[in-house]
Amino acid sequence: xxxxxxxxxxxxxxxxxxxxxxxxxxxxxxxxxxxxxxxxxxxxxxxxxxxxxxxxxxxxxxxxxxxxxxxxxxxxxxxxxxxxxxxxxxxxxxxxxxxxxxxxxxxxx
Amino acid sequence: xxxxxxxxxxxxxxxxxxxxxxxxxxxxxxxxxxxxxxxxxxxxxxxxxxxxxxxxxxxxxxxxxxxxxxxxxxxxxxxxxxxxxxxxxxxxxxxxxxxxxxxxxxxxxxxxxxx
Numbered sequence: 001x002x003x004x005x006x007x008x009x010x011x012x013x014x015x016x017x018x019x020x021x022x023x024x025x026x027x028x029x030x031x032x033x034x035x036x037x038x039x040x041x042x043x044x045x046x047x048x049x050x051x052x053x054x055x056x057x058x059x060x061x062x063x064x065x066x067x068x069x070x071x072x073x074x075x076x077x078x079x080x081x082x083x084x085x086x087x088x089x090x091x092x093x094x095x096x097x098x099x100x101x102x103x104x105x106x107x108x109x
Numbered sequence: 110x111x112x113x114x115x116x117x118x119x120x121x122x123x124x125x126x127x128x129x130x131x132x133x134x135x136x137x138x139x140x141x142x143x144x145x146x147x148x149x150x151x152x153x154x155x156x157x158x159x160x161x162x163x164x165x166x167x168x169x170x171x172x173x174x175x176x177x178x179x180x181x182x183x184x185x186x187x188x189x190x191x192x193x194x195x196x197x198x199x200x201x202x203x204x205x206x207x208x209x210x211x212x213x214x215x216x217x218x219x220x221x222x223x224x
Contacts, residue, residue, distance in 0.1 A: 041217075041218075042215075042217060043113075043200050043215025043216055043217055043218050044152070044200075044213075044215050045215065046213065049212060087152065095165065096154070096165070096167070097154045097157075098154075099151060099152040099153075099154075100151075101151050102151060102152075
């Protein structure tokens, strides 16, 4: 299985930009990297997905370097409601879906 | 659309009993996934189906676990016999290849406690 690592936790203040990086080796060359957000007692929710370079949507940006061994989720101007756990999801060469261990983001007032 | 529906939301059972978890995917979605989430192991993919056919069940921990998808609108995950180490939150998710294979829509989960 692909090995993924993420920081266990991060703290930020409202209005700041937050960058969460996921390191992933042995991922398939032609599959997307996806990020999910999870609130307590809920299922994960899709945030953003990308293959390479940069992708931006209405809530986040995703940066993927050319070697695709990592990806960085960027949340602009976080608010208290962004407090959640964030997971990366990759597919490895064995077509296995592998979620990262998750990063617990705490946004402080 | 109501989203992915799972039942029951909570299940408490005793060791050795059979447990059946149910899932109704979003209408029109071709893929259905079953995940397990624990503090120790995080989110683990157990099995997934494409057009009702199991594609990869390598994540199913033991023969005590089985999953079926008799039609496009229903799937079950069964544990028989259940053990305390099976206690976890079980999520069902569905997706449509047409909107991005990995944009999965998750249900609210079933919290299973095996005493």
